[in-house]
Amino acid sequence: VELLLDGYDQGATVANKEGLLPLHIITGTTWHPSYELPRDDDDYDDDDEKKDSPTDVIMKKLLQLHPEAAHVENNKGDLPLYMACSSLLAKREVSPTSLSALIHANPDAAMVVSPTGANLPIHAAIRSLHGKSFHYAELIAKVLLDVHPDAANMADSRGSLPLHLALMYTHGDMEDHAKEKIALLRLIYNANPDAIQEMDGNGRWAAHAMARIAxxxxxxxxxxxxxxxxxxxDIIRAYPQALSQLDAHLRTPLHHFCMHFSTSILKHGISFEYAQVENKALEKVIRLMIRQYPDAIDLSDKSGQTPTDEVKFDRMKSVSGELDYGEKSKTFTYLAKAIRLGSDYWRSIEDVEEVEGVDLVEEGWEKKMREEYEDEL
Structure with a gap:
């Protein structure tokens, strides 16, 4: 392609019979000779975003010869930037430097909605990159937000903001690359902190999604x-009202936390040596969630389940019934105690300040056990 352009540079300005310019073709192609398998983040170093693939070289050459092409829509009404975000990124064939060149040729394209999907380039980029390379996704999102920070405030065709999309594609049960995932989330959150006060297209707030991930x-x-x-x-402290918000299934963030914690205990139980270690950071958040909105303990979702139901059975056994994961997990046991203390207990200590060395859950649980023992006597 480079040789052809060197011999006939006007070729960059010639459209084919479908009305597509060469820039449209290369940005919208789902496969071509420069195709490379997606790389794992372990093979991705800090300088990779500076390296040009054959696709990068050709795209930059086309932009150099015909920069006006960045302003020309394809036969579906999409600009080259949107096409690159929805196709090339999925194949990891364009670097942030090339995307920057495309944006530089037409900065306004970052805020142009696709007529076919009613999404912005940043929406397409997050959807294309999920599950592939969160470090790469962070680099691309930064390029797009640098030129148009307002893109972080724009909902996609389903009513979800970029933060909602990034949360949707993040899963806390995968140890690999958690650092890169949280970097992407914080980048988008910092661009629009108010996003946590808005509901996504699935009827959830950021606190619901983040409680699931935790x-x-x-x-x-x-x-x-x-x-x-x-x-x-951070999300809870910035917007505590989210703890009382009900999603489309009538679940609070506490519901999501308990549901997914319970399931994850079973999933990770076989390698649960670490479960015997106290997780003080998570215990702190458990107390924060319940203290801020104790009523969540008693709320039933659409299926009739409450957070109390989710932690009712502390013994979560494997399929063989040989391992007792619930008993081995100190944090799950702590959660179960906090929930079982009941909403009345948490309301009764609403004004009690936490004191170092005094755990309101353990203290309340010991008192509850003493009272029950005395009642039995």
Whole structure:
């Protein structure tokens, strides 16, 4: 292609019979000779975004010869930037430097909605990159937000903001690359902190999604997992009202946390040596969630389940019935105690300040056990 352009540089300005310019073709192609398999983040170093693939070289050459092409829509009404975000990014064939060149040729394209999907380039980029490389996704999102920060405030065709989309594609039960995932979440959150006060297209708030992610960590104290816990705490403190919000299934963030924590205990139980370690950071967030909105303990979702139901059975056995994961997980046991203390207990200590060395859950549980024992006598 380079040789052809060198011999006939006007070719960059010639459209084919479908009305597509060469720039449209290369940005919208789902496969071509420069195709490379998606790389794992472990093979991705800090300088990779500076390296040009054959696709990058050709795209930059086309932009150099015919920069006006960045302003020309294809036969579906999409600009080259949107096409690159929805196709090339999915194949990891364009670097942030090439995307910057495309944006530089037409900065306004970052805020042009696709007529076919009613999405912005940043929406397409997040959807294309999910599950592939969160470090790469962060780099691309930064390029798009640098030129148009307002893109973080724009909902996609389903009513979800970029933060909602990034949360949707993040799962806390995967240890790999948690650091990169949280970096992407914080980048988009910092661009639009008010996003946590808005509902996504699925009827959930950011606190619901982040509670799910924190629950999926199963209480693992791996440092990068604790970043999820810290982000959930930040969201709660910034917008505590979210704890009382009901999603489309009538679930609060506490419902999501308990549901996914319970499931993750079973999933991770076989390698649960770490579960015997206390997770003070997560215990702190558990207390924060319940203290801020104790009524959540008693609320039933559409299926009739309450957070209390989710932690009722502390013994979560494997299929063989040989392992008792619930008993081995100190954090799950702590959660169960906090829930079982009941909403009345948490309302009764509403004005009690936390004192170092005094755990309101353990203290309340000991009192509850003493009272029940005395009643039995």
């Amino acid at each position: 629950g999926e960590t199963a209480g693992i104290t791996q440092p990068s997992f604790l970043m999820y816990v810290a982000f959930l705490e």
